[in-house]
Structure formats: structure tokens, C-alpha cells
Amino acid sequence: MEKRVDIIGGGLAGSEAALQLAADGFRVRLIEMRPFRSTGAHETGRYGELVCSNSLKSTKPASAAGMLKAELEALGSRLLAFAYESRVPAGGALAVDRDQFSGLITDAIVRAGIERIEAEVVSIEPDGTLMLIDEAHADPFPLEDPAPLCIVASGPLTSPALAESLQALTGQDHLAFYDAAAPIVFADSLDLDVVFTQSRYEDGVGDYLNAPFNKEEYGAFIDELVDAQCVIKKSFETKELFQACQPIEEIARKGFDAPRFGPLKPVGLTDPRTDRRPWAVVQLRAEGVDKQCFNLVGFQTNLTFPEQERVFRMIPGLENAQFERFGVMHRNTFINAPALLDAHLQLHSSAADALPVQLFIAGQLGGTEGYVEAIASGLLASMNVRATAEGVELDPLPRETALGALIDYATDPSTQDYQPMHVNFGILPPFEQRIRNKQERYERYAQRGSEALDGYLAKLAEQGLAPLPFDGERSSRPSCEEARA
């Protein structure tokens, strides 16, 4: 197949993919709508602009974020190298000078000879043509000569016209416009003397964990919930955000008892400690078959992260809860990845499969969450595009790696009610024998992932698809020997 690719979106995922593929000899066209058309959150026309915080999280090898970085180094990430080059002091985290970071990315894209098109993609036509609007054309015009491979990396703030076109390709119910995720807590941080296992109206052991309130505990909780500090929404986020989903604090503001007759209803549940129905109950549902993490059912929230920690720890049994992720509600366009993406990030639906172009989805649009995750999925999409052009079938990344676990989680067809996910130890396969000491467990995760990646890299080399060497600060990834020592 011809080594030509069109990439929609020059954010984190699109820029990583573009640089990788250009280095491999692809003719790359990168279509980015800024500065002609703004997203409302970006401020410049530079590629790879960070929209909010300047932190790319921890570099500690025995942390999930650090593990992902080590993998990106081994896979030759361009953007991670630029992040190290523009690093500013931030303790154990990798924080960057945002202008320098996006400046380095933009310079590299120019130097790589990537064809840059400043235009909004407004639709992907059934014959694979990308229709564009730019400064000079108010009416859509076709991008000539579509490439056989296309990466869509238009991010959480994909323009409305393109979102509509993607909806036509994926099906009405398969594109979400905001992220309304409830917090997730680690199972081993819950007090199992208080929290009990039961399903509503069912005898015996059920599927849910239940955190029971008595009347006083409920009153104190609601008082704090309604007064807690919320995240202030930006104007581009407020539209339609709460239409389909009410945050728990809003429900509580409607009336003191409203949560007790809504998400916290206790009907059909009996607390085995009292043999009575509790005054109210928070139900927790397992996030995966291994039941390492549970989400708080119906707890979509706009509370700031510190307030979530403070107020939700007032729930009986959650006094020492460790949060695997906090609840969020913000504008975020993403596809239903478990139903639509394969492990190679290729889009499948009857309409997409009928296109003469193979579409790959990268970045937050594909259902991952976070800067480094977006870079990682852009890199993975480039690996798959490269393999497709070479006619080679790539194995999925091992589940023991942080990126492999993330993609496996995001593309597992059995996942229901999918919300975008960032890397964390809760999605890695557990060890057969439980390791109680947390630090030791995390180190073992990192070591196991590193070994699995070494095996994967050896196979890539055999297939003639070895990644680029990492061009940044010395790897923080331990070698197998170092990890074992």
C-alpha cells in the first residue's frame, strides 16, 4: 500500500503520529483548523498546545503514569522527548514550559516536511473525501487525492461539523459530547466491616457493594455536599452539559431528601449488621471482573477534586477511600470505543467499513483521558498505520504494559457505559498471588510491564518495525536487570 496518510488534528495525538510517520518515509498531510477556527480552549495556532495544566504527571517508575512514560521512551515517542527538553522543576512530576513545548513540536513538524493544511475538516464523505473549510473558502471543498489511511485525532473539542459527520459514521448513540464520570475508588481502601455486598431485592451475595447511611450520617453528608466547592465551568463547556445528567450535588440542592429517593435510595437492601433497611445507601459497582476498583453509582459530580476527597470520605465505609479517578463533568467528544475500535485503534462500523479509506482514531476522541495518554495513542495509531501499509499484522500490546492495559480496557467490547480512562494500576491484570505491600506491588507491576514490553519490542524488530530511538533525556525505564535488582 502507498505510504500516504492524512491526519485530522494537530494536537498531542495527531502531532506524535505525524512525526512518527514522516520519520518512516510517509507522505503526511496534517490538517489543523487553528488558528483559523478556535476550539474555545486553545489559545495559539501551534501544534501540540496544552489546553490546561502544564503537568504530564509523575515520572516515578513505580507509578502508572511513570510506567507509561517509560514505555513511550522505549517506543521512541517524539513528543515525550520534547517534554523533557522543555521541562520545568516540579518535583517528581514532568511539567513543561508550555510555549517551549508546543514551539518544539511545531518546529519539528515544519522541519520534517509535513504538508500542513490550515482548515477545518467538516465531513468525511462516503467515498473517503475529506471536505474542508478554510479562510479562503466559506463553502466546503474537497481535499484532493485522499490518502488510503487516515488518522482522526481531533480531540475532546472536535468541531461540531466534524462531530456530526463522525456520528453519521459511527451511529447516533456512539458519540458522546461530554464526559460525566463518577469517581472510582480502590476496593482495598474500603472498610468491609461497614460496606456490604448485596444486589437490590436479591437474597444472598450480590454484585454491588453498599455503603449504608443512618439518618444523622446522611444529614451531615448532604449539608457538606450542597456547600462544597465546585469547578467553575468555562463558557464553551456549559452548553448542554447537564441536559442528560444531573450532578449529585445538584440533586441534593433540589431537596434534602432528593438523593434518598434517587441515586441513594435504600429500597430492596438490608444491612446485615442491623438486619434493617438503611436510611440511604451509596451503591458501588465493580469496574472490572477482577473487582479491584468500584465506581460510586450515580455520583457524577462537579466538585473540585479536594472537595470530592473530603465530602465523599464522609460516606460510611469510605473514610479512608483512595480515589483511582475523581468524578468529572466537562465537554468532551469521544466515541464509544469498546463498540467501535479494535485493538489497533481502527474504526469499525458498517459505514466506516464501507469507506475506501481505513480510519484510525487517536487521542482523547478515541476514549483515552490525559495528555500522555493522548501522545501514547497517537504513537500507537502510527505504529498500526505503518504496519497496515507494510501489510504486517501487529500483535496487540501486552496487557501487562500500561499502554496495553489502557487500550485493552478502552476497546474491550464487554465494557458497558464507557467513560474515557487514564492509565492506572486498577486496569492492569492483577497478580495471581496478591502482594499486600503497595510499594512492592507497584514495583512489580513496573517490572512485569517492562519485561513484557521487551518481548514485544523484540518481535517488532523481527517484523522490521522497530521503533525510532528515543531522542530525549536518559530513560527512566529500568532495564530488566535494574528492575530485578
Ligand SMILES: Cc1cc2nc3c(=O)[nH]c(=O)nc-3n(C[C@H](O)[C@H](O)[C@H](O)COP(=O)(O)OP(=O)(O)OC[C@H]3O[C@@H](n4cnc5c(N)ncnc54)[C@H](O)[C@@H]3O)c2cc1C
Ligand atoms: C478543557 C480541557 C482541559 C484539559 N486539561 C487537561 C489537563 O490539565 N491534563 C491532562 O492530562 N489532560 C487534560 N485534558 C484532556 C486531554 O488530555 C487533552 O484534551 C489533550 O490535549 C487531548 O489530546 P488530543 O490530541 O486528543 O486532542 P487535542 O490536543 O485537543 O488536539 C486536537 C486538535 O484537533 C483540532 N481540531 C478539532 N476539530 C478539528 C477539525 N474539524 N478539523 C481540523 N482540526 C480540528 C483542534 O484544534 C486540536 O488542535 C483536558 C481537556 C479539556 C477539554
